[in-house]
Amino acid sequence: MKAITARGILSLVAATALAVSLSACVSESTDTGNAGGNTEKSDLACGLANGEAASGAPIKVGAIATASGGVDFSSSPIAAQAYFDCVNDNGGINGRPIEYSYQDDALDPTKTAQLAAGYAADDSVVALVGDATFIGCDVANAEYAKAGLYSITGVGVPQACFNSSNIAPINAGPRNSAISILQYLQSEGLADRVFQVGLNTQGNGDWVAAGIDEYAAANGIDIVGSELSDPTESNWLPLLQKIKDANPTAVIIADPGPITAAILAAAEQQDMRGDITWSCTASCYDAQFGQQIGSYWDGFIANSELELVDADGTDNELWKSVMDAYAPSDAPRDTFSQAGFLSAKIFTETLLGMSGDISRDTVSQAMLGISNYSSDLLCAPWYYGEADAHNANHATREAHIQDGVYVELAGCENVNDPSLDEIVQREQSEGLVG
Known part of the structure; x- marks a missing residue:
């Protein structure tokens, strides 16, 4: 596309x-x-x-x-x-x-x-x-x-x-947010087969997807599918069929919260939770999100760029x-x-x-x-x-939904994105962080 x-x-x-x-x-x-x-x-x-x-x-x-x-x-x-x-x-x-x-x-x-x-x-x-x-x-x-x-x-x-x-x-x-989720999934043995979802937008969706691909390649993670959709997409059945065909162990969604909620609603109709670990970048980390998507999605993971x-x-x-x-x-x-x-x-x-x-x-x-x-x-x-x-x-956190509320799943961890190397070196050499 x-x-x-x-x-x-x-x-x-x-x-x-x-x-x-x-x-x-x-x-x-x-x-x-x-x-x-x-x-x-x-x-x-x-x-x-x-x-x-x-x-x-x-x-x-x-x-x-x-x-x-x-x-x-x-x-x-x-x-x-x-x-x-x-x-x-x-x-x-x-x-x-x-x-x-x-x-x-x-x-x-x-x-x-x-x-x-x-x-x-x-x-x-x-x-x-x-x-x-x-x-x-x-x-x-x-x-x-x-x-x-x-x-x-x-x-x-x-x-x-x-x-x-x-x-x-x-x-x-969003790139750090997505890679942070992938790091967590890997640490928990949930990243054997990962399907990524995002927006087909230059400098955003492609940038995030590239970050996931680069981290996966460096860490031996199999990305079994990648779908970048138009921001106006409303029919999620083709996407869900691709996810089914790929048989992933985890799905990472890097879309705004409303789009993610629509994808999850369609996935629930297809009863697709199964053994898949579903997750989203920080765009889904909202105090009300768990109530909005419903109890079917208890366990859904989101990255939190700041404190819970x-x-x-x-x-x-x-x-x-x-x-x-x-x-x-x-x-x-x-x-x-x-x-x-x-x-x-x-x-x-x-x-x-x-x-x-x-x-x-x-x-x-x-x-x-x-x-x-x-x-x-x-x-x-x-x-x-x-x-x-x-x-x-x-450095970010992960949270998951329990009884409609996000609770901390993993505390602060540095994001291991190679594109950050120069920034990390500069902040240390110039004493910008203590």
């Missing part, structure tokens, strides 16, 4: 109702108004944690996310907005509020480029935080690089998000409380939301650590200097640094 370009995705996705019919897996709303739960805002320790509303000159921060067009990754900027709102209720940045907004690229790379150019041209925008574009990192990075503008991206998806000079994602990325959503820990508890107090009640509580929250927290603490004027130039230098940032949400410290590639998060 011919690979679909980013522009080709737009025309295809516009014709599908899949994301709408399965919208319970992700939030369709881009409303970031305060509509949260019962958490008392006065109890939250955000930023200066002084309980005083910031009222000075605003500090403008933006983001670009794919929130429509068939894919919704807005949980990252929604969480970033929630944290910034909490910061602004607690003194802001030494009295100055953070004026945050994100814009939807609607799965259109042309629009991504236009939005990126708009941010780049607006000198009052000091940085980007919590971005989550499904397709546009390459065109966005080109605009940012010309303008000296940098992004602490919440969720990177295509390869370009990780091979960019001015974009540094919090998450590990129900875990203890200072930052994880703060994320949950901030979401309850400041985010819409239906906003996803997933790994991408955690990433957006953490990107905002890292940015806030970076600004609070600055002295002197706050401008694009000074903020950019401060961001590039971030190193050894530790959080219970992460398996290892996060950093920025000057480089043409950024993938600081390359």
